[in-house]
Amino acid sequence: MECIFPPALTEQELSAALDGEAGSAVQQHLAQCPYCAGRLEAARRLEQRLKIILYRFDCPPSQQLVDYDAGLIDPASAERLRQHLATCARCGDELRRLQVFLDDDGEAAPSLRVVRSQRQRPGELVAQPRADTAAWAARGLQDGQTQDWEVEGATIFLELNHRAEGLVLSGQVVDETTSWTGALAELRQSETLQGVSVLDEMGEFHFVLTEAEPASLTITAPGGTTLVLESITLND
Amino acid sequence: MTDSSLHTDKLADLCADETTRFMRHEANDPHYCFELLRRALVDSSGDALTHVYRIYEPLVLSWVRRHERFQHTGEDASYFASLALRNFYFAVRGAKFSNFQFLPQILRYLKRCVHSAIEQYLRDQQPTADSFIENIEQIGDATPLESELEAEDLWMHILTLIPEPEDQLLARLTFILDMKPAEIVRGHSSIWAHERAVSVALQRIRRRLRGDEFLRQAADESR
Numbered sequence: 001m002e003c004i005f006p007p008a009l010t011e012q013e014l015s016a017a018l019d020g021e022a023g024s025a026v027q028q029h030l031a032q033c034p035y036c037a038g039r040l041e042a043a044r045r046l047e048q049r050l051k052i053i054l055y056r057f058d059c060p061p062s063q064q065l066v067d068y069d070a071g072l073i074d075p076a077s078a079e080r081l082r083q084h085l086a087t088c089a090r091c092g093d094e095l096r097r098l099q100v101f102l103d104d105d106g107e108a109a110p111s112l113r114v115v116r117s118q119r120q121r122p123g124e125l126v127a128q129p130r131a132d133t134a135a136w137a138a139r140g141l142q143d144g145q146t147q148d149w150e151v152e153g154a155t156i157f158l159e160l161n162h163r164a165e166g167l168v169l170s171g172q173v174v175d176e177t178t179s180w181t182g183a184l185a186e187l188r189q190s191e192t193l194q195g196v197s198v199l200d201e202m203g204e205f206h207f208v209l210t211e212a213e214p215a216s217l218t219i220t221a222p223g224g225t226t227l228v229l230e231s232i233t234l235n236d
Numbered sequence: 237m238t239d240s241s242l243h244t245d246k247l248a249d250l251c252a253d254e255t256t257r258f259m260r261h262e263a264n265d266p267h268y269c270f271e272l273l274r275r276a277l278v279d280s281s282g283d284a285l286t287h288v289y290r291i292y293e294p295l296v297l298s299w300v301r302r303h304e305r306f307q308h309t310g311e312d313a314s315y316f317a318s319l320a321l322r323n324f325y326f327a328v329r330g331a332k333f334s335n336f337q338f339l340p341q342i343l344r345y346l347k348r349c350v351h352s353a354i355e356q357y358l359r360d361q362q363p364t365a366d367s368f369i370e371n372i373e374q375i376g377d378a379t380p381l382e383s384e385l386e387a388e389d390l391w392m393h394i395l396t397l398i399p400e401p402e403d404q405l406l407a408r409l410t411f412i413l414d415m416k417p418a419e420i421v422r423g424h425s426s427i428w429a430h431e432r433a434v435s436v437a438l439q440r441i442r443r444r445l446r447g448d449e450f451l452r453q454a455a456d457e458s459r
Contacts, residue, residue: 015439057387062352196285
């Protein structure tokens with residue numbers, strides 16, 4: 001294929017088009033010439049690929065930036081951050097916005113109703129009940145009813161028991177790759193928080209509930225990975 | 237009765253009352269809340285943690301809504317409130333709690349966690365905002381460490397293609413920090429006096445990158 005309106009666009013004209021700064025003649029050429037439009041597309045693809053991979057890859061995580069600002073990191077790390085900040089406009093912007101945010105103590109009517117959407121977020125793994133244990137079932141010598149949930153190598157064993165204090169939902173996370181000791185489990189019913197529990201060294205947790213409404217459970221490992229169990233039915 | 241001998245439920249009631257006063261900008265006693273937070277974060281008490289969530293989630297939600305970049309996320313505020321509370325827990329639990337001596341100091345840190353939750357979310361979205369779906373999936377599949385290693389290797393390769401320090405700086409500003417020519421001129425006018433100078437230098441860099449077989453293949457993989 002060749003340019004149908006020679007001469008073909010120069011590298012400089014293509015570069016301007018990539019930056020969104022091309023003049024109307026270049027834009028018109030690109031609209032009508034498949035050859036030059038293809039060259040621009042190839043250049044844009046490379047540009048996008050580079051930005052996707054490289055975007056702020058050497059910036060410290062935002063949490064580390066706020067720790068630095070709060071004076072909570074060790075001197076050696078603080079020095080590395082200072083050096084980074086000297087050349088990174090993006091991290092500098094983040095810290096400037098942090099200061100504005102901290103200084104803003106304006107009124108904000110707190111909403112007591114927490115509305116959660118069902119979309120999956122980065123770092124979240126949505127578990128599903130295992131097909132053969134989708135319904136609560138008695139198993140072995142255990143007193144209660146059990147159900148197993150799974151996602152990407154992690155299994156969450158749930159057990160439901162009726163006790164004098166209420167409905168007790170116990171669980172354990174078993175995972176060969178991630179440690180769940182010290183993870184944080186949050187249980188909600190009808191978008192209302194029912195309890196927060198810290199997983200013990202066996203990856204176990206438990207909640208006492210007064211209602212048998214469907215529940216959602218999120219379990220976050222210290223490394224940030226979050227397991228999500230939606231719509232756990234509590235009617236055995 | 238001292239704060240430490242109070243039952244957690246009673247302590248939480250007192251903390252909730254004082255928090256209501258705090259939010260009305262009235263005089264309040266911070267000791268109950270500080271002790272409740274200590275039990276939640278140092279003792280890892282599930283009961284105390286539950287109360288901390290219930291008491292502070294509305295305040296955290298209001299902070300999320302006031303953050304200048306929250307509207308850019310397209311997410312609901314509760315997502316960031318949960319994220320901030322989780323990050324706060326993992327950042328302050330155990331021995332790290334001793335970094336804080338007063339309630340206002342620890343609440344200010346919680347507010348910082350709101351900021352970092354929103355900023356990190358937007359940072360993670362930025363490079364995929366105008367990209368192809370398959371690129372988004374590829375990035376989503378990579379662990380942060382894998383992405384970082386891939387990025388570092390790629391960047392080292394690019395530096396070999398453009399050895400001049402000014403070109404390396406411009407490539408960094410363009411590809412790593414995603415700065416536009418006008419923004420680059422504002423921050424580096426001593427090197428590039430106007431946008432056209434940036435465009436000319438960038439064109440040279442792009443031509444060298446496009447001429448590299450490894451980079452062309454990397455771009456083709458994203459098709």
